[in-house]
Amino acid sequence: MLASCDSLTHDADDHVRRRKMAVCVAVIAKENYPLYIKTVPTENELKFHYTVHTSLDVVEEKISAVGKALVDQRELYLGLLYPTEDYKVYGYVTNTKVKFVIVVDSSNIALRDNEIRSMFRKLHNSYTDVMCNPFYNPGEVIQSKVFDNMVSGMMVQVC
């Protein structure tokens, strides 16, 4: 009952989503504002905004917990941030504290941890490319088409 609040409106079309890898990909700046967010059922974007936004609590908690111990060999991948009724939220933090958040459908059991990791790695590489663009000002919203295409690629069906 409460979980339905977490996902304020339930997207009914489970069938379509099941085959997708990620339903939402977000890049969040060091100062915790979104640099990029893309969701697959675009009509319900705000829901994902809330999901990703609240996941930042966990990200911060994890960073602060790990950060003290080993700054150098810190694992960038944060793992599952929290599961909701419908989705699983995974996090990843670069060394510059830029956060990547991927939301996948809970029903997508086929998705392994390794695959999530590789998705993040891909995302990180692509983000690095964006940052290498001399015409991109760090802190601006990412509008790169290449990046967008890459993210779209993550969201298409697996098989």
Add this chain to the structure above:
Amino acid sequence: MSVPDYMQCAEDHQSLLVIVQPVGIVPEEQFFKIYKKIAAANQINLQDSQRVLYIRYRHHYPSENNEWGDFQTHRKVVGLIAVTECCNAKDWPQTSEKFHSQKEIYSSTLYDSRLFVFGLQGEIAEQPRPDVAFYPSYDECETIEKKVEDFIESLFIVLESKRLDRSTDKSGDKIQLLCVPFEKKDFVGLDTDSRHYKKRCQGRMRKHVGDLCLQAGMLQDALVHYHMAVELLRSVNDFLWLGDPNHDLQLNMGNSSCMLCLQLYSLYTDNSALEGLCSSSVIYHYPSGTGSKLVRRACSMGLPSETGKRHRHGALTTNGISADTSAEIGRAKNCLSPEDIIDKYKEAISYFGKYKNAGVIELEACVKAVRVLAIQKKSMEASEFLQNAVYINLGQLSEEEKIQRYSILSELYDLIGFHRKAAFFKRVAAMQCVTPSIVDPGWRACYKLLLETLHGYSLSLDPQDFSKGTHKGWPAVQMRLLHELVYASRRMGNPALAVRHLSFLLQTMLDFLSDQEKKEVSQSLENYTAKCPGTMEIVSLPDVKLLPVPLTKLPIVRSAKLLNLPPNLRPLKIRNTLGQNTSSKSPFIYSPIIAHHRSEERSKKIEFQWVQGDVCEVQLMVYNPMPFELRVENMGLLVTGVEFESLPAALSLPAESGLYPVTLVGVPCTSGQINVNGYQTSVFGVTSDCLLENLSGVKVNGYTVEVVPALPRLQITTSLPRSAQTLVPLSGDEIFNSASVQLFNGELQQLTIKLENIGTEPLETLEISAKNTNDKEKLNGEFLTWNLEELLSQLPLEPGKVAYFTLNIQVKLDFSCQESLLQDLNDDGMSVTGLPLPSPFRQNGKSSSESKSTFLNSADTSSRSDYNQVKTLEAILNFKYSGGPGHSEGYYRNLSLGLHVDVEPSVFFTRVSTLPATSTRKCHLLLDVFNSTEHELTISAKNNEDLILHAGECQRLKVISTIHTIFFNIHGRMAIQVNKFKFDNLPDSNNVSEMCSENQRQFEEERSHARAVEINSKLNINWKIPSLKREGEANVEGVLNQLVQEHLQLAPLQWDILVAGKPCDCDIAVDCQVGEPTSLEVKLTNQSKRTVGPFALTVVPYQDYQNGVHNNDLGHAVTTIGSNTFYIDPVKSSEDFVCSGALLFLYAGDYYLNIKFHNDNFNRELPLSWFCLPSVHVCAMDPAQHTMF
């Protein structure tokens, strides 16, 4: 049991539950006052032991929860305190009845009860009753604490007896099975004699005793009992009850280990403090409390939102620390480690989860676990518990319960530092307040809850936080929240609030709004402001103050610049005190420190000044970020320092306009320092005061300008049309008004200037000066002249009054100097010799050598335009004026009138030459006159007869005139016979002989010019165009070259010859009688500065046959009486010498006398022209002939 107590925490297990309730009608305010007093006694130290009793007070408790009292004794209502008001003894029985019925509700669990009666006095109150206390009023209840303490002690006695009873009871055969409400029907028909059943009973009882021990403050015993219970219940798979003691155990342990942890922490910190002390070789020993204090603080910091509500928690921990160590050591054996607590909690919760009906217990356990974890700072684990709690289904909840649940979740998330999650749940709770299913939506509550979420979304309602720097937080969710705030405040019926939130949304989220959203938001803002205009006042709510939101981005201001007054209105300081500006603090002209200082200064001081009473302007560069036309109304300046009347402007900016200049104006009403701090706008009905310091695009905080006391204002109008051409002003000069006039060269025109004082102060002083702006044209004489006396007599000029002033314009330009013209005239090739003049002799001979003066063929129009060139003169007339208070402060104003004069050439002289006249004292001036106008004009010298020149003609006229006569010639040559000039009054070059050559040349030029001026004034040549009725002077100054001037100069040696007593200087022949001696006298007057002579002169008579033959051999006809040679002694300066002789003409005839100097080589150093002797013409006649004539 369906109502969870979200406020529960682990320590509640050791407390006794007491209900405090009003009976009958008690004013809410008074009740809570009393409740507070009662609730203060939440911790009682029992007198006879070290045990501490904790009391939990509730004013509301659902009775179904009470039914779970056997399960966990702290859920049991053991005490009832009723508060009632009874003013009348009559009502007493009724009140008493009510109290008893109230008691009935909890009768099954109640240990004791009390009734506090307020307002009743008299005999009833006198009767001592153990369970009733009477107080005359709500304010007079000092003994209430004592009563409560007594009450609690009585509760303790019951509790203690029960504990003892139960703990010793175990040996009895029959142990009652304690069960929770939903179990009751399950146990019907169960074999009560089975071993299994007995064990269960035992286990449950053990747990119950543990509970009682705990409540009675016997932690150690409780632990033992719980451990036993766990053993017993585990063996019979009684999970619910197993879970509970476990749970309780942990809770207990939670508490105790909390205390323990704290103890350990304190020791640890103390040690570290000691270590620190050692290393720094400090001998002090820190009081052991320091460390613990630190921990306590950390503890309270861990639960900031809770500290207020839960005094007990803090008290507990403090207590824990101060507890004696012997107890701690004993406890440690049975105690669980912090990690174990969580494990046990997990276990317990998983057991509870197995029972559908134990949802509330599970939920509460989760809540308690989270609270413990929050203290342990294990946020991740806590979040897992909370996540679990989210999924616990409690069946159908009422809306109110849902709200409560979400709020508490939010609070717990806050507790573990998950502010975003907390904000999310708070928002859900807020939304729950107004779900459509609720009949009476609680918008106010919704709004309040929404406000509480602001922190979680890192949103503050102070626009200052957004004015500078980058945006913080997550725009999409922030925007959503703001929209919800707007909606909620509107539904609350507070449009001012809605306007405030909406303007805040527009101001801070502008960058993130799409075009469509911008339209919608501004549209709805307009709709709201139609009902309630937005102001700059603080909107106050009971718990928050909403700061005003200036819409600084509508429009966005990129720069602000103060404009100086127009040049004609600028106040200027009379510079009587030297170095007013240099009197700064530093003696150095330049110092890097000062320069640095200036650049740092954010509030810029402006160099120029404004004047009181005069409109001053500030220019803003603005642009409209909106995708539609933006209407800004009432845009005005915000200033401090002086009284200021702002004149607001309204503007309409096109959609997404580029930078757009806007000028804001106002009038300072007093003088002094004015600070321009910002501007005011009214957009979409929202009035905003935008301060410059809050603008991100503007670097300065404000500007400071000095406002000078009022000055008069002068307006100038002229009788001439305004100049079409704008004068190119010299640097520093700006033209207020300009007039243009067209003149022929030499023409005089009068210009009337109207001076009007349009200010409010009288005009007291006025100075006028003129300045030529282009000095490449050589001007002859001043071309602007005026008489100021008349004007000054009209001062002071009162406001609104008018004065007139006349300006004479006369241009004397030299057009003949035009090289091209002369070139043209010379290259024309059409050399025209002057016609023989009906006048003096020797003209012919001269005319050939006199050059090819030419006249322009009138058909040659192409070149003609060149001569018709219009020359332009520009001048600036400065009016310096002052008056009023500004005058006394030493300020004045400068008004400039630009004068544009187009000068058309009238007549000019292309060439000038001289011819000697018959007299040595006179000469002929030949002028070639050119009429370059398109009109016929006449020209006259010395008011004599006119010479008519046709348009565009170059006529060479030779008018040979005596001083009174003008001859004229159709060819346009004009000759004027003039007396030679003496130029006595001119400075002599001798005086300056010691000057260097450069100066000498300059001096020569000046002298030459002065001579030309004198000649010109003597000649006084005028022209007139009859058709236009215009006239003027013609100027010859320019053409009078050195040679001509020399010719015109009277030689310093004057030779006068008198024949027969008559001077013969002219062409007049002197008559004399044949045969009679004719006297001849030669007089030399030396007007030079030196002595001249001696000279020797020989008189040679001759006859001219008029055919070029001179007969000098006249020895037979003329006899000299005496010597024919005159000797002249040296003549000193300004002296004269006369020598005389006589001639005798023997025959009648025309004779000429050639007086020659004897020897040429003696006077080489003197110019030849000095020895120009007049020729003498003598007509000798027979006496008879003479008579015939």
